[in-house]
Amino acid sequence: DGGITQSPKYLFRKEGQNVTLSCEQNLNHDAMYWYRQDPGQGLRLIYYSQIVNDFQKGDIAEGYSVSREKKESFPLTVTSAQKNPTAFYLCASSISGGAQYFGPGTRLTVL
């Protein structure tokens, strides 16, 4: 089955910790995206990547970092510099310009 997986489903972070959210796709899509969703809000773009070893900042990149070493994988690290990281994080992939296909999301909570 082709699709996108995200892990973990729930993640708890202590103050000052970095945490990494996993995103893997087997759809052979070139483009991958990370979004943040706060309660009752739309999606805000954190980072995106059109090809391996290249990525661009989105609208709210501060306090986050990514890597794209493989076509299938686009992990997101939430660093201690992100002061309000509690949110729902969604990963997506697409062929260039096409519809996005999303993973099930990771819910991050700061303790």
Add this chain to the structure above:
Amino acid sequence: AQKITQTQPGMFVQEKEAVTLDCTYDTSDQSYGLFWYKQPSSGEMIFLIYQGSYDEQNATEGRYSLNFQKARKSANLVISASQLGDSAMYFCAMRDETSGTYKYIFGTGTRLKVLA
């Protein structure tokens, strides 16, 4: 600047009736794409339907159709014969190509509740 506006925070519809969810967009590009997604309470976003700016016909996918009015910059989603399982958040999105790469802008969403 590119922008998507969804003015209906919440909508109710009776089961088996049709409902229209509004979406207006703002862009100076001639080439763009418009998408609708459904987000059930589980959180996963599900792609529903796509309309390209040069498509002459309104897009349809099963019970979903997109009422595309280019001059008015609107791309409303019509759901026919509503079902209880249609209760969810619905997001309109637009493909933004201005940076030379593809990214997507989302509206704030409309929460639809289907009543039995």
